[in-house]
């Protein structure tokens with residue numbers, strides 16, 4: 038009987054094929070008392086060594102098949118393998134409790150994994166997956182169990198697994214593995230990122246796919262919608278074959294626009310930029326034809342480490358992005374820490390309302406020892422491309438002035454040391470706190486540009502925590518208050534001859550795009566894979582016509598009215 042499963046579309050595309058159940062090996066660990074402590078430690082060292090040489094091989098394979106950026110995960114695994122904090126804790130446990138290496142390894146890694154997992158932060162959660170992956174590898178060597186790897190698949194198949202570890206995905210051979218579906222994972226999990234870079238359809242986070250799919254049965258993966266169809270009927274197969282063909286044809290159409298500018302049907306140009314989190318992301322930025330980077334979230338440089346990144350480390354990262362973008366605009370946002378993004382090593386006190394607390398620019402202005410090195414790194418990198426800097430979570434004009442003054446002070450200090458700095462750096466701010474949207478006119482006089490962060494602007498305007506599913510219905514980008522604030526910001530900026538971008542999720546939404554185009558937004562920044570569909574859409578829209586609807590749209594009372602109106606006008 039046909040079954041349907043809903044998951045998260047991690048990589049777009051459709052595939053119909055036989056399921057290949059990738060089973061987790063049995064790695065049962067018993068607790069045993071041991072006498073020969075030194076021998077046990079030697080066994081552990083041996084297993085670590087074997088794991089290291091295996092990882093080196095996988096890294097080389099990944100470098101060849103997936104490129105250096107993706108292979109970096111295995112360099113990270115090698116680091117975990119050699120991490121004295123982890124390895125010494127295991128050895129201490131063997132010595133102290135006279136237990137076998139397997140048990141000590143399992144206990145210590147479980148402790149580390151749960152520590153990372155409880156962090157309310159997607160990036161740190163992924164680090165937990167890395168430790169789990171490395172532990173599994175060492176354990177398999179201690180137990181003498183072979184880990185079944187996807188490289189053993191030699192016929193076309195869709196891989197079904199609880200989760201795919203980074204090393205699993207690195208061994209996927211595109212020739213045979215046509216897609217995959219997993220029980221766990223989210224859009225930012227390693228497996229999802231790998232699937233996108235391999236460009237194979239994938240659905241993650243189905244919760245139950247491994248219990249529902251038999252090895253060898255026919256399944257359909259719809260990575261666009263996040264659907265898995267198990268044992269489809271002939272009719273469904275036919276229907277999905279058609280959907281697949283249409284999607285492939287659409288992709289060919291999108292690809293034609295990679296080097297085209299984003300112009301509306303009446304010749305109005307807007308800039309389509311990408312949001313990135315790491316320098317490695319710029320490959321997909323170029324592949325998807327972005328005209329710039331509209332938001333570089335620098336906090337990822339600070340996360341997943343035990344200490345602050347050095348000025349030089351940051352300089353290298355910023356330089357890489359600026360050079361990689363070849364003079365296209367790159368908007369770098371200074372450190373936005375706090376809220377849901379914690380830094381364990383800074384040891385900040387717990388707050389009752391972290392989203393309303395001591396975060397982002399508030400933290401940076403009080404901690405110049407953290408803020409200044411970032412600004413210096415940015416200024417030094419500025420000569421390698423077209424850099425624009427913006428400050429997050431600005432609430433008052435004083436904050437903006439203070440942040441800008443520190444930036445300019447660092448610039449003078451660098452120049453006094455004969456270190457070259459670009460003279461054309463635009464300095465802007467995020468508009469994500471309602472106070473700045475309401476008083477946009479005053480801010481517009483002093484900034485070079487605005488970038489509207491709707492993820493936060495909506496949460497603060499609607500008083501609805503963006504992490505709380507219970508109130509997620511209040512995430513309403515088309516609420517009259519939000520549209521009015523966005524409009525106000527654009528009008529204020531344009532009144533002062535400044536440009537306005539948007540880097541919140543709203544900017545890539547097909548319903549929002551026509552509204553924003555009509556309101557006069559200059560730059561739309563979104564995830565790289567949304568760029569070509571957005572460009573296709575904008576080329577078919579008339580800016581003049583949409584602008585003519587502006588007052589009507591802004592006067593509407595409900596989201597439903599707005600959505601219905603737009604759908605009717607643009608035919609979607």
Ligand code: PEP
Nearest residue numbers: 469490491492493540541
């Ligand atoms: C936003 O708030 O819209 C934004 C882009 O920033 P972040 O999602 O990183 O808070």
Ligand code: MG
Nearest residue numbers: 469490492493
């Ligand atoms: Mg924000």
